[in-house]
Amino acid sequence: MLSYVGVFMGVGGKLKVGVADTTFARYDMASDAIDEIRQRASVEVERYTVPGIKDLPVASKKLIDEEGVDLVLAFGMPGPEEIDKMCADQASNGLIQAQLMTNTHVLEVFVHEDECSSDKELAGLAERRAREHGRNAVKLLLKPEHLTREAGMGEREGGPDVGPLFR
Numbered sequence: 790m791l792s793y794v795g796v797f798m799g800v801g802g803k804l805k806v807g808v809a810d811t812t813f814a815r816y817d818m819a820s821d822a823i824d825e826i827r828q829r830a831s832v833e834v835e836r837y838t839v840p841g842i843k844d845l846p847v848a849s850k851k852l853i854d855e856e857g858v859d860l861v862l863a864f865g866m867p868g869p870e871e872i873d874k875m876c877a878d879q880a881s882n883g884l885i886q887a888q889l890m891t892n893t894h895v896l897e898v899f900v901h902e903d904e905c906s907s908d909k910e911l912a913g914l915a916e917r918r919a920r921e922h923g924r925n926a927v928k929l930l931l932k933p934e935h936l937t938r939e940a941g942m943g944e945r946e947g948g949p950d951v952g953p954l955f956r
């Protein structure tokens with residue numbers, strides 16, 4: 790396992806990761822991601838919990854503007870109804886806007902409630918996706934060349950990777 794603990798100190802001191810999540814979600818993805826990040830990097834973590842996914846864009850922007858985080862992980866769980874999917878699309882657009890307004894990555898980590906047929910499977914998917922995106926956050930901030938090495942490899946966060954295409 791790669792370990793980046795203590796290898797990077799930014800100009801203003803330690804890197805800071807923002808974690809935004811919701812009470813609507815049925816699984817605590819943020820705690821898994823924070824655990825994953827802390828195993829790999831010596832960074833500060835600032836967490837901001839809001840009611841639902843449509844509240845994530847402003848939470849992310851506030852973490853960036855007011856708390857000075859270097860990247861945000863935004864965790865949410867859209868429900869299975871059509872209205873929930875609409876909310877997810879709106880939240881997604883908001884998160885993109887927050888990124889463009891601040892020139893800062895906000896990794897959207899959504900697990901849709903209807904991605905799995907049982908609660909147990911859903912919890913497993915949520916944990917794996919949260920942890921894998923936690924690792925992505927560390928790579929983006931500290932080892933971007935590791936992501937470049939994985940370019941085109943058909944990585945899928947939470948599920949089995951689908952692998953690269955060959956000609």
Ligand SMILES: Cc1nc2c(=O)[nH]c(=O)nc-2n(C[C@H](O)[C@H](O)[C@H](O)CO)c1C
Pocket residue numbers: 811813814840841842843844865866867868869872873874876
């Ligand atoms: C319909 C709906 N669906 C979801 C959802 O699937 N997932 C989620 O996290 N939040 C949902 N919300 C709540 C909104 O995102 C938001 O929290 C409220 O509209 C208050 O701003 C709403 C209102």
